[in-house]
Amino acid sequence: MISFVDPLVSNYTVVDFRDKAVALIEDIFARDKIPIVVGGTNYYIESLLWKVLIDTKEKAGTAPGPVTDRRVELEQLDGVELHRRLSQVDPEMAAKLHPHDKRKLARSLQVFEETGIQDYQHGIFQSIGFKEFHEYLVSEGNCSPETSALLLQKGIQALKQVTKRYARRQNKWVRNRFLRRPGPNVPPVYGLEVSDGLRWEEDVLKPALEIVESFIQGREPPAEPVKMEYDVSENKRSHRVCELCDRVIIGDREWAAHTRSKSHLHHLKKRRKLEATSRAAGTSEDSGAGAETPGEESSSPLP
Template identity: 25%
Template sequence: MSSALPRAPLVAIVGATGTGKSQLAVSLAQRFNGEILNADALQMYQGLPITTNKLPLEERKGIPHHLLGCITLGEEPWTVKQFLQRATGIINEIRSRGRLPILVGGTHYYIQSLLFRDALIEEGETDGNTLEREARQWQLLDASAEDMLTELQKVDPDMAMRWHPSDQRKIRRSLEIWLKTGKRASEVYDQQKAQRFYVDSGRDPSAVPDGSDASAQCHVRYDSLIFWVHAPSKVLNSRLEDRVNSMISHGLLEEVSSMQSFLQDQEQQGSSIDQSRGIWVAIGFKECLPYILDKNRAENLKQDGIERTKIATRQYAKRQDRWIRLRLQRAVNAAHLADHMFLLDATDFSRWSDAVDAKAKDITAAFMGGFALPKPNSVSDAAMKMLASPEEEAKSARHCEACDKTLMFHSQWISHLKSKSHRASVRPKIDWKKLYPKTNGH
């Protein structure tokens, strides 16, 4: 069975740091006449190849790489909107050369924003300055999660049911949509589903009348194929430890020293740099800075910095996987793209050629040729376990009064009801004194 050829093909590669995303991107680019678009926010900075884990030039195999080293150290960090503007332009240029754009990187919010068009989000969901201005304009957005949820329950009860009571950012975003547009977030998302129906059925989304139930601000930006290169934490942590050791031996501390020298020069010139964002939050800089600043270069400070770099790297990898599981997968399912997202099992690097590279090439060849794709959960045992269906991803907050616990997913709710702790909480309490009252003398 075959399907239509992709009109605007894009291959996206996601996964935690250390799983081999860049290696796969180069291999696919060699096989399918591709060019690589970087979606790692820190690798966009000039220099610092060790701190930001840039792929060495010799390992790029002559494949053009875009958005690498395009921001200077003293430049303001890019917003998501800036990334989108540059990335979409570059993708068009790659296509004009008859080549395949391959998107790869660890800043998964950038990737998700590029794959899915959402006008409301593109106004600046992650722009801290924007959110601060809105917080001043709407005092309610500065309230506690509990107070915001109470208000959201009044104006949009359907949306309020979707969020965990402590998920302040999501509750705030739903309330923000109401304040900005006068529309309930639940209505906006219903419109998005209608828009996707038009796209999936081959009808022209631009022909949908504004204001109709089928008009929306969100749809898939490209015909996308998504690869999730995955390795379990126990395996990945060992690789990440080796990676940090290699970074140290190849000059990480020298790069940290050069970054600190740049900061000092800027301060002497009267310029101040916000070290809470941009390249200054790169793992390894703050962790190793105490050793660099110590005049005696104490060995214990060096070892402490290395250990903290390893810990931060492991934590970052977990956050990346969490984003894919809880955010990207849900967006993919909502856009009816679940059959275009494939998990590749990179647990055993000795089997990389068969388990990752060959499978990715076979799937990409089918995608580019308009042939039927395999079922994503058939690619590997790991894929069967980790690729959730849209039904499993459906969220609806349910609160267990007996246990005072809120569950967001249906599967979690079912598991909770079967748990020993819940059964113990709802088990009728026996009043033994009433059942067996004491009598005088007994």
Template identity: 25%
Template sequence: MDALCERPRVVAVGGPTATGKTSLSVALAKAFDGEIINADSMQIYRELSVGTAKATPEEQQGIPHHLLDFLPPEQPYSVADFVSAASDLVEKITARKHLPLVVGGTGLYITSLLNGVSFAPEQNDPVIRQRLQQEAQAQGPEALYARLQAIDPAYAGKVHPNNQPRVIRALELYELTCRKMSEQQQSSRPAQPPYRSLCLCLTCRDRALLYKRIDQRVDQMVASGVLAEAELVWKNKDRYRTAAQAIGYKEFFPYFAGEQTLAECTARLKQATRQYAKRQLTWFRHQNDAVWLYIDEEDAVKRATDLVHAFLQD
């Protein structure tokens, strides 16, 4: 048997928020004896369930879910942490003769795992990072992003201008090592990915329908108690640093501060979520081997089931 056939098989389910990734992945897990590895960077945290649209026990339907709801909100977690833990899980799930299903909207997590990206020990300098953060506050994030575009246009093209942590990290790396982040990422990928993978991405052909689904999800989150979670994050924003920057919580901070009405904050959250969905779509569309399922045009579960069946028989 050649090396290609020996590689574990992994199915990924990605795409923008509010497209039904949870229900599809559970259906696939039931059909193919699968276990789900969460690939959402916020659903890892305990106490934060409504605002992250975490699958409820009822929605999980008894299917094993890994890397879900397991960390305290004050603990940082990186893509390197995810790839290390998820790689170990793929090996164990495969050894049980179950199918690993990697599911979530954090595209960086999914593609880093499927591509076998290795992470060198992080080189950092707190002094440089603090100076860059101060420059961002004084000059605005646009100035730092423009600097990154000049230094490393390839990486800047993948990063949203407002994603300050990633912009600062790339500039910090360059100042420390004179090495571009795009070069480091390219050299960190093996010649052959570690898995045979099928990446399914859910979306709507009609963008207006996707936005309507997002608006409905936000309304449901408010009805289900997201305010209590948002207030918890707001009161602990110095400790819950990741959550304090997350869509779903920070939009309500002006309400708790008495600066905006609940309706204004809810509208702001809908807009921020729609913008995030656009960024998710852009990320997954850059993955050339992704197979797109349009939930407004076809029976996504049936097509996904047929695709996975063919993938496992190949």
């Protein structure tokens, strides 16, 4: 499952991944082999552990026909014709491309035909490693070598920054979904020291292989799995009722997680807004209670 989705496909979902991956995993098991899931986001890995995702795509009544590669079809045309067609839909892009560069011309036309826009920054191209090099890619052959080198370095620095942010989000996901509230199907999580690239084999490769080999051989690995620190006074059987969300929560940790959840905070915000509106209405009524109605005489005695 590497490089099997066309970059222009924008409706590929985690459900599609789950369905295809599960079929392959079952096939590997049927051959008495052990499947190893490598790479990808934790969200996709989670889809293999908890089968809670629902396929919402409409199923066609007939089997799909063969998929044709539109770019290959376009490349069969003459370069001058491709350049003429591109000039009609995107003159700016056509001006950057030579009529002999049939591959890029066909690619540009394919993007326009399938998306209606001349912009490849959608779908898989929103992934880290693509959009950071947009300026460098579109300027290829249209600027000096010095400018091209600067744009390349700019893309590399942007890639490093977004990768660091992504790594922090992934670590947070692991803590919240795999460590804080582990379910019965969650495997142990092992941490590896990856900060020193020069010690990759000693700190990453060797211990990772030892963990995998231990699993295959049915013995405890030499490394200890990562565990979240918890309060010894924590009550896993505590019983609380959230009247705001109309839910029963079991366990101190689950209650703490619930009070931080988006659903609870949404209901809390909604209630506070209603209370503020009620107070404002009450204040308005109180301030008008002692006012005299125009045309009525005051009951105060004359001096």
